[in-house]
Amino acid sequence: MSTSTGQREGRSQADRSRETRRKLMQATVECLVERGWAGTTTTVVAERAGVSRGAQLHHFRTRGELVAAAVEHLGAESVLDLKERARQVNGSTLAVVELIADFYASDLFTAALELWVAARTDPELKTVVVPLEVRLGRETHRLAVELLNADEAKPGVRETVQLTLDLVRGLALANQLTDDGKRRSRIIRHWARMLEDSL
Amino acid sequence: MSTSTGQREGRSQADRSRETRRKLMQATVECLVERGWAGTTTTVVAERAGVSRGAQLHHFRTRGELVAAAVEHLGAESVLDLKERARQVNGSTLAVVELIADFYASDLFTAALELWVAARTDPELKTVVVPLEVRLGRETHRLAVELLNADEAKPGVRETVQLTLDLVRGLALANQLTDDGKRRSRIIRHWARMLEDSL
Numbered sequence: 001m002s003t004s005t006g007q008r009e010g011r012s013q014a015d016r017s018r019e020t021r022r023k024l025m026q027a028t029v030e031c032l033v034e035r036g037w038a039g040t041t042t043t044v045v046a047e048r049a050g051v052s053r054g055a056q057l058h059h060f061r062t063r064g065e066l067v068a069a070a071v072e073h074l075g076a077e078s079v080l081d082l083k084e085r086a087r088q089v090n091g092s093t094l095a096v097v098e099l100i101a102d103f104y105a106s107d108l109f110t111a112a113l114e115l116w117v118a119a120r121t122d123p124e125l126k127t128v129v130v131p132l133e134v135r136l137g138r139e140t141h142r143l144a145v146e147l148l149n150a151d152e153a154k155p156g157v158r159e160t161v162q163l164t165l166d167l168v169r170g171l172a173l174a175n176q177l178t179d180d181g182k183r184r185s186r187i188i189r190h191w192a193r194m195l196e197d198s199l
Numbered sequence: 200m201s202t203s204t205g206q207r208e209g210r211s212q213a214d215r216s217r218e219t220r221r222k223l224m225q226a227t228v229e230c231l232v233e234r235g236w237a238g239t240t241t242t243v244v245a246e247r248a249g250v251s252r253g254a255q256l257h258h259f260r261t262r263g264e265l266v267a268a269a270v271e272h273l274g275a276e277s278v279l280d281l282k283e284r285a286r287q288v289n290g291s292t293l294a295v296v297e298l299i300a301d302f303y304a305s306d307l308f309t310a311a312l313e314l315w316v317a318a319r320t321d322p323e324l325k326t327v328v329v330p331l332e333v334r335l336g337r338e339t340h341r342l343a344v345e346l347l348n349a350d351e352a353k354p355g356v357r358e359t360v361q362l363t364l365d366l367v368r369g370l371a372l373a374n375q376l377t378d379d380g381k382r383r384s385r386i387i388r389h390w391a392r393m394l395e396d397s398l
Binding site: 034035036038039110113114116117118119120121122126129130133137156159160162163165166167168169170171173174176177178183186187190191194198 | 233234235238309312313315316317325332336358359362364365366367369370375376377382385397
């Protein structure tokens with residue numbers, strides 16, 4: 001009996017810890033999107049998450065650590081979400097390119113952009129962000145290959161997949177200050193046709 | 200005599216005023232590239248430019264006004280520079296796409312990126328930056344059409360030119376934290392071939 005209670009307590013403590021982490025990461029992403037890097041201080045995030053400063057420090061020692069973990073967490077969730085959506089659409093090239101473009105034109109991109117730009121002029125933050133950029137980049141590439149059903153053994157196909165990702169990154173950037181949705185759809189349809197001929 | 204001296208003095212005062220403006224704008228771009236938006240305060244810029252705070256305020260009332268003017272000035276200079284370079288290269292599609300990609304992977308892009316990202320969460324700055332983004336976007340599009348010798352009356356050509364600009368914007372972003380030069384060249388060569396077939 002006592003062992004079983006102990007296990008239950010252990011589990012629920014682990015659950016609470018995970019829940020605290022999740023709340024902190026979610027509040028961080030919301031802050032990045034609403035207020036940008038400058039407005040995303042550990043104090044603001046702890047308050048928004050309803051978590052004590054002590055508990056926050058237990059999970060994340062620095063602002064950089066917290067923000068990088070939040071973006072990585074959102075990245076992993078977004079990848080799962082994208083895979084789930086991909087299962088639900090017809091497999092047309094246009095539908096897949098639209099999905100990938102939507103994956104970029106999202107809070108994930110906005111939050112990551114705040115982080116990338118801040119890291120450029122902050123050497124300490126940069127040491128956290130560069131490996132994260134590499135991991136997210138690899139994961140996204142792998143995902144695009146899978147969704148487009150691309151055979152990278154064929155010459156030029158690897159470049160075409162990368163080009164797709166560079167293009168949707170550029171489109172996502174153009175969508176930051178104003179709603180570029182109409183133009184974006186036109187470019188995506190155009191690229192989907194070129195991509196179909198090319199793959 | 201006295202009129203002529205007056206005109207000379209008038210001219211040289213105008214020259215000095217232009218020179219002060221130029222110094223301030225150059226110092227602003229250098230600050231944005233080195234320290235980012237947060238580090239680009241009017242005090243730091245005036246000090247770096249060797250201009251008094253009074254003279255600075257005479258030319259630019261706010262930080263937003265100063266930074267937007269600096270990015271616009273650099274944009275105009277970069278366009279002239281790009282046109283000059285374009286005259287010097289052979290007119291191959293690859294050479295032109297490389298020029299356009301270099302135009303983006305520059306201090307102009309880095310400074311503009313700092314400004315765009317800051318403007319996203321700063322409504323006052325945004326009112327200055329959105330019209331600037333529109334102007335720079337139009338000018339760059341016009342330039343790309345001219346350099347690529349593209350006939351926008353043909354169906355799809357307008358989209359292909361825009362796609363080129365979205366792509367090089369995405370590539371420029373990927374180059375912010377780490378040197379992405381090798382991969383970038385490969386993608387540009389690949390796109391130049393597709394573009395040639397398409398135009």
